[in-house]
Amino acid sequence: MESPTPSSPIAASQEAASTMPYRDISLDQPSSAIPQARSAKGRTLGPVFWIAAGWIVLVALAAIFANLLPLPAPDAIGSGAPLAGPSLAHLFGTDELGRDILSRIIFGSRVSLILGFASIAIGTVIGGGLGLIAGYLGGPFDVVANALAYIVLAFPPLLLLLALAAFSRPTLLKLVAEFAFLSIAPLFRVVRAATISIASRDFVQAALSLGATRSRILMREILPSVLPSLVSYATLGVALVIVGEGSLAFLGLSISLPTPSWGNMIAEGRTFLATDPWISLFPAIAMFSVLLALNLVADRLSERLDVREGQV
Amino acid sequence: MSTHNHSSAENTHRILSQSVESGGSDGMNTNTGATPALEVEGLRVEIAQGFRRIVHAVSGVDLSIAAQETLGLVGESGCGKTTTGKAIAGLVKPTGGRIAISGTDLTGLKGRSLRKVRNTVQMIFQDPISSLNPRRKILGTIMEPMAIWSIGSPEERRARALELLEQVGLEPHLVANRLPYQLSGGQCQRVSVARALTLSPDLLICDEPVSALDVSVQAHILNLLNDVQRTYRLSMLFISHDLSVVRNVSDRVAVMYMGRICEVAPVADLFDHPMHPYTLELLHSIPVHARTTSSAGLPAGTTDVSAPALEPIMATARNRPSTATSVGNVDAEPPDTQQPFRGWLQAGIQGPIDSTLPDAATISSALSPPSGCRYHPRCPCATSICTSEQPPMLELSPGHTVACHHPLIQPVS
Numbered sequence: 001m002e003s004p005t006p007s008s009p010i011a012a013s014q015e016a017a018s019t020m021p022y023r024d025i026s027l028d029q030p031s032s033a034i035p036q037a038r039s040a041k042g043r044t045l046g047p048v049f050w051i052a053a054g055w056i057v058l059v060a061l062a063a064i065f066a067n068l069l070p071l072p073a074p075d076a077i078g079s080g081a082p083l084a085g086p087s088l089a090h091l092f093g094t095d096e097l098g099r100d101i102l103s104r105i106i107f108g109s110r111v112s113l114i115l116g117f118a119s120i121a122i123g124t125v126i127g128g129g130l131g132l133i134a135g136y137l138g139g140p141f142d143v144v145a146n147a148l149a150y151i152v153l154a155f156p157p158l159l160l161l162l163a164l165a166a167f168s169r170p171t172l173l174k175l176v177a178e179f180a181f182l183s184i185a186p187l188f189r190v191v192r193a194a195t196i197s198i199a200s201r202d203f204v205q206a207a208l209s210l211g212a213t214r215s216r217i218l219m220r221e222i223l224p225s226v227l228p229s230l231v232s233y234a235t236l237g238v239a240l241v242i243v244g245e246g247s248l249a250f251l252g253l254s255i256s257l258p259t260p261s262w263g264n265m266i267a268e269g270r271t272f273l274a275t276d277p278w279i280s281l282f283p284a285i286a287m288f289s290v291l292l293a294l295n296l297v298a299d300r301l302s303e304r305l306d307v308r309e310g311q312v
Numbered sequence: 313m314s315t316h317n318h319s320s321a322e323n324t325h326r327i328l329s330q331s332v333e334s335g336g337s338d339g340m341n342t343n344t345g346a347t348p349a350l351e352v353e354g355l356r357v358e359i360a361q362g363f364r365r366i367v368h369a370v371s372g373v374d375l376s377i378a379a380q381e382t383l384g385l386v387g388e389s390g391c392g393k394t395t396t397g398k399a400i401a402g403l404v405k406p407t408g409g410r411i412a413i414s415g416t417d418l419t420g421l422k423g424r425s426l427r428k429v430r431n432t433v434q435m436i437f438q439d440p441i442s443s444l445n446p447r448r449k450i451l452g453t454i455m456e457p458m459a460i461w462s463i464g465s466p467e468e469r470r471a472r473a474l475e476l477l478e479q480v481g482l483e484p485h486l487v488a489n490r491l492p493y494q495l496s497g498g499q500c501q502r503v504s505v506a507r508a509l510t511l512s513p514d515l516l517i518c519d520e521p522v523s524a525l526d527v528s529v530q531a532h533i534l535n536l537l538n539d540v541q542r543t544y545r546l547s548m549l550f551i552s553h554d555l556s557v558v559r560n561v562s563d564r565v566a567v568m569y570m571g572r573i574c575e576v577a578p579v580a581d582l583f584d585h586p587m588h589p590y591t592l593e594l595l596h597s598i599p600v601h602a603r604t605t606s607s608a609g610l611p612a613g614t615t616d617v618s619a620p621a622l623e624p625i626m627a628t629a630r631n632r633p634s635t636a637t638s639v640g641n642v643d644a645e646p647p648d649t650q651q652p653f654r655g656w657l658q659a660g661i662q663g664p665i666d667s668t669l670p671d672a673a674t675i676s677s678a679l680s681p682p683s684g685c686r687y688h689p690r691c692p693c694a695t696s697i698c699t700s701e702q703p704p705m706l707e708l709s710p711g712h713t714v715a716c717h718h719p720l721i722q723p724v725s
Contacts, residue, residue, distance in 0.1 A: 202437040203445045206504070209401045209435050210457040210511065211427040220456075224447045 049300035052293035059290055063109040072100040074107040075258045083276050092282040096272060101265075101279065105286050108260035111172060112287070115245050116238040118176045123183030124234045131188040132218055132226065135195025145188065152185040158247065165253035172255060175248075179241045190233050194226040228305030235298035239291045246287060262287045347415040349515050349547035350377040350400065350433075355409035357395050367678050369395040371571040372409070374705065375549075377515065382541065382548040384562030384579065386555060386594065390678065392571040393551045397517045400549065401435045402426065414514050431461075434508035436537075438520040440500035444492040450477070450503055451488040457510040476506040479543070480536060498529035505536060509544060516541070517549045522557060534561055555598055559583055564711070567591045570678060570686040573705070577712040587708060587719040590687045685717065693718045 062069070072079035078098040079090075086093045092101035134142040161178055168174065198204065199222060207221050242262075248254040249263020256264075262283045269279030357370040370392045377383045387393050398404040400411055402418065411418045413432055421429060437443045444453055454473035458464060464472065474484040480502040492500055501521060508516060518537060522530040534557065541548055552558050558565055558579075565582045567575040567590065575588040586592045682689050688698040695718065703715045 202439055202443040205398075205403050206435065206437065206443060206507065207445075207456070207460075208403055209430055209433065210460055210507075211431050212456075212460050213427070216460065221445055224445075 045300050045304050048296055049304075052296035052300075055289065055293045056297065059109055059286075060113055062106050063113055066103075066106045066110070069106065071103040071106065074099065074104040074260050076100070076103075083272065083279075085276070086278060093276070093278045095265075095268065095279050096276075101282050104260040104265060105262070105283050108262050108265055108283065109286065109290075111255050111259070111261035112242045112245060112263075112290070114172065115175055115179060116241045119179035119241050120183055120234050120237040122176070122180035123187050123237065124230065126180075127184035127187030128191045128226075128230055130184075131191025132195050132222065134188070135192040136199050136214070136218055136222060138196075142192075146192070149185040149188050152182075153189075157182050157244070161244070161248055162251070162253060165248065169256065170248070170254055175245065175254065179244060183237050183241070187230070187233065187237065191226055191230055194229050195222055198222050198225045228302055231305065232298040232302035235294055235301065239294040239298075242287065242291060242294075347379075348376045349379050349381070349414055350375065350549065351410075351412040352376070352396075352400065353410040355396065355399060355411065356407045357392070357399050357404055358407045361679075365679055368571050368681050369678060370399065370406075371681065373568070373571070373573055375566060375573070375576075377547045377549060379514075379547055380541070380545050381563045382550055382561055384558035384565040385549060385551045385568060386553060386558050386565060387568035388553060388594075391568045392678075393553075393568055394519050396568070397435065397519050397549060397551050400515075401433050401517050402430045403435070431511045432514045433517060434511070434513040434515075435517040435519060436501070436504050436508055436521045438523050440497045440504060440524060441492060443504045444500055446492055449489050449491060450495070453492075453503060454506050454510060457507060461511070472510070473506075476509060477503075479509070479540070480506040481532075482506075496529075497525050498533060501525065501533050502536060505533075505540060509540060512544065513546065515547045515549065517551070519551045520553070521550075523552065523554065530557070537561065555583075555594065567594065570681055572686055573715065574687065575712075575714045575716075576705075581709070581712050585709075585712075587712065587714040587721065588687075588716045589691050589693050589718075589720065592720060593690075685715070693720075 076099060079100050080087075080094040080098050082094060082096050082098040084090060084094045084098075090100050090102065092105065095101055095104070130145055134145045160182070164170075164174070164178055204217060204221050207217050212221070245254055245261065246263035246266065249261055250267045252264075252267065254263050255261045265283040266280045266287075269276075269281075269283070272279050352373060352375040355370055355373040355375075359367045359369055361367050373392075373396055375383065375385075375396075385393050385396065395404055399406045400413075413429060416429055416432075418426070418429060444450075448456070451470065451473050454476055455466075455469045458469040458472065463469065474488065477484040477487060482499060482502050487495060487499065487503070492503070495503070504521075516537075521537065522533050525533060537548070538561065540546065548561075550558060550561050562579045565577060565579050566573050567582070567588060569590050575582065575586065575591045577585075577587075582591065583595065586595055682699075684700050685691070685694070685698040685703050688694040691698065697717050701717070703717045705713050705715045706719075707713045708719060708721065
């Protein structure tokens with residue numbers, strides 16, 4: 001830069017006015033214009049996230065190590081007096097067969113958690129992968145995939161599950177497959193929409209002109225920007241699947257007894273709702289707390305991962 | 313360092329070791345031979361848009377850029393400037409025509425060889441924020457091109473990236489670990505320039521590189537482009553609608569209207585003696601204040617068409633044989649609808665700005681471009697031949713080609 005060293009500010013301004021208009025270094029000095037490093041504010045997830053995530057982890061650990069916990073077996077009939085209220089021996093009380101409700105909730109969480117996380121994981125990989133490819137490539141593949149997604153979405157999910165349950169006795173594996181299938185279409189649509197909006201951005205074009213392959217562009221340019229919405233949406237999906245299992249169980253079409261699940265425990269307890277409400281209440285609280293925690297985690301994650309793109 | 317053997321085997325070495333060669337550009341590099349940096353022949357881009365709707369974005373464009381030359385490409389919004397640039401960069405698939413970069417024909421190339429040739433053309437985009445991956449730190453953004461082609465070790469890439477940041481006027485240690493949103497628009501554009509330079513391209517396509525920037529920053533980016541052009545011996549295609557910017561950066565200027573080139577001329581020639589009526593309309597669309605003062609008193613950088621240049625133009629319009637009903641004697645006040653910018657042709661340089669704006673009815677659509685010369689619905693000089701025949705590109709004075717049936721010819725002085 002050809003900046004003359006002026007003797008006074010007045011001389012400097014005159015100098016600037018007389019030289020070519022494009023030769024002016026008084027503005028846009030890179031060093032001075034760079035904003036100071038961002039504080040940690042807005043970068044942390046906050047206590048709510050950690051409490052919610054901690055609760056989910058605790059519930060998951062309890063489910064995994066349920067056998068090691070000092071609890072009566074979930075299907076041990078008469079481990080306590082039937083229909084006994086909460087006591088020190090049975091913290092959450094017992095049901096009509098004298099089974100320990102806390103034990104049944106912890107073992108029952110296995111069904112809800114495995115179903116929720118496994119089906120959404122499968123749905124995310126398939127739906128997300130298809131959404132990325134369809135959104136980026138466009139063309140006939142996109143048209144066909146999108147049309148199929150519309151058809152699946154137009155089908156009432158509960159009706160589909162009821163129909164399938166009517167044909168064959170539900171097992172955990174079948175339920176995972178069914179919920180995974182149902183989650184593909186919505187996840188596909190979310191990822192496809194996000195991909196389309198990112199793929200038109202100039203930095204994707206720049207990567208293309210730098211010689212990046214399509215797969216590299218998908219994985220390194222587009223996926224990182226799509227991931228936040230995918231993660232938060234998938235987390236909500238886990239909550240939805242847990243609710244879905246509860247609905248099916250309430251209709252008697254989920255995992256059959258005596259294997260406990262939160263859904264069938266609530267369903268079982270409804271006959272005693274007036275006299276012994278804890279039978280339904282405690283599994284309902286367990287389900288509610290996990291769903292709330294999942295929603296909070298999804299919410300904070302999407303907030304945190306959403307990198308600002310605009311100017312400061 | 314300036315005299316590397318530029319063989320393909322040493323390409324890696326060249327990219328990693330190329331640094332500022334201040335004052336070393338003596339114009340004697342290997343590119344200055346007969347092969348132009350870019351040759352475009354009959355480029356067509358037609359984009360299907362729904363059922364039987366085809367956008368004729370680019371309809372037969374010929375361009376050529378010599379080594380280390382800057383060609384300005386101007387035209388109004390939607391005339392196909394950007395599409396032309398993207399087609400040359402390989403980002404839009406042309407439906408016809410030929411593109412050759414430094415003598416290498418792009419048509420028919422596929423896969424890795426196409427990607428390899430694309431490297432020699434890099435593009436700077438209009439939106440500085442959107443040009444950078446919002447989730448990647450600046451250093452990573454500049455290292456990415458080298459990572460794509462596995463050039464050097466991570467440490468070498470890092471060193472080269474830092475060096476590039478310095479070359480584009482950024483302080484490496486301050487910006488390297490930042491995300492794009494933490495930088496200003498001008499700084500982001502500098503990063504874009506650095507990224508484009510990483511692979512040592514031959515041709516840089518600048519698509520409105522300063523339009524989104526603060527006016528005070530525009531000059532710095534233009535200076536930077538000018539500097540890197542000399543340092544890296546680049547050819548440039550400079551796309552812009554801002555005539556004053558184009559005037560300052562270009563060696564030659566091509567004027568584009570509705571997917572076709574209407575006029576190509578050396579920059580001074582084009583601004584002093586426009587031959588295509590559309591070029592004249594463009595030049596007149598620049599608002600110039602202080603009409604009462606002479607053009608000599610205008611500040612440098614302000615584009616102005618000098619009054620004497622316009623006299624013969626008016627004469628041409630008046631003396632044209634009235635073969636069509638639409639154009640006869642301008643002084644005889646023909647119907648307004650036929651003469652959208654009759655006002656300033658008549659009033660010459662004193663014409664009010666408003667009268668230069670075309671009526672909405674005369675703005676044609678790229679979905680169904682007009683027959684013949686595409687400018688004829690708006691042209692004050694149009695005759696019947698303009699509606700039926702596409703005017704050929706003719707070289708009317710040295711280096712000055714015009715596609716017009718009734719060019720505004722200057723008397724030889």
